[in-house]
Amino acid sequence: MNESAVYGEYVSSSPEETLLLGEKIGGLLGPGSIVTLKGTLGAGKTVLAAGIARALGISGQITSPTYTIINEYGNKTPLYHIDAYRLAGDEDFRLAGAEELLYGKGVCIIEWPERLSLLPQDKVFKVEIVIREDGKRKILYKNG
Numbered sequence: 396m397n398e399s400a401v402y403g404e405y406v407s408s409s410p411e412e413t414l415l416l417g418e419k420i421g422g423l424l425g426p427g428s429i430v431t432l433k434g435t436l437g438a439g440k441t442v443l444a445a446g447i448a449r450a451l452g453i454s455g456q457i458t459s460p461t462y463t464i465i466n467e468y469g470n471k472t473p474l475y476h477i478d479a480y481r482l483a484g485d486e487d488f489r490l491a492g493a494e495e496l497l498y499g500k501g502v503c504i505i506e507w508p509e510r511l512s513l514l515p516q517d518k519v520f521k522v523e524i525v526i527r528e529d530g531k532r533k534i535l536y537k538n539g
């Protein structure tokens with residue numbers, strides 16, 4: 396990703412639209428990219444992650460890493476889908492072996508980044524999904 400700031404706000408009316416936005420975001424990523432996904436349970440973080448995976452050429456089902464903590468999808472650019480929901484903080488994240496992945500050659504997607512303070516904020520592509528009253532999702536995204 397280059398220096399130019401990417402900032403946007405999008406309203407998604409369906410899981411398919413969220414998947415497509417994820418695919419667009421995925422197209423901006425490359426080796427070493429980190430994406431954080433904020434949003435309440437059921438907001439659509441894993442749906443968006445599946446769109447990113449599709450953009451990276453990963454076929455097949457993306458499943459929630461809530462219980463596995465890290466799901467790895469092998470590809471030319473590997474994808475690490477990490478869920479920090481069940482982690483107490485940085486120390487747990489390190490013990491899970493996730494910290495080194497942030498500085499590797501893959502793309503990292505991290506759900507529940509608010510559990511952590513060790514993320515290199517300046518190189519993170521941040522996404523936040525808010526469930527609106529009408530059920531649509533407001534999706535904010537910003538790099539750096």
Ligand SMILES: Nc1ncnc2c1ncn2[C@@H]1O[C@H](COP(=O)(O)OP(=O)(O)O)[C@@H](O)[C@H]1O
Nearest residue numbers: 407408409410413436437438439440441442532
């Ligand atoms: N606009 C939307 N975008 C994403 N998901 C949506 C949308 N509308 C409804 N949904 C539903 O909300 C749920 C989101 O689930 P998931 O992606 O697992 O949430 P999270 O990972 O944030 O807990 C899915 O069941 C999906 O079908």
Ligand SMILES: [Mg+2]
Nearest residue numbers: 440441459506
């Ligand atoms: Mg999820």
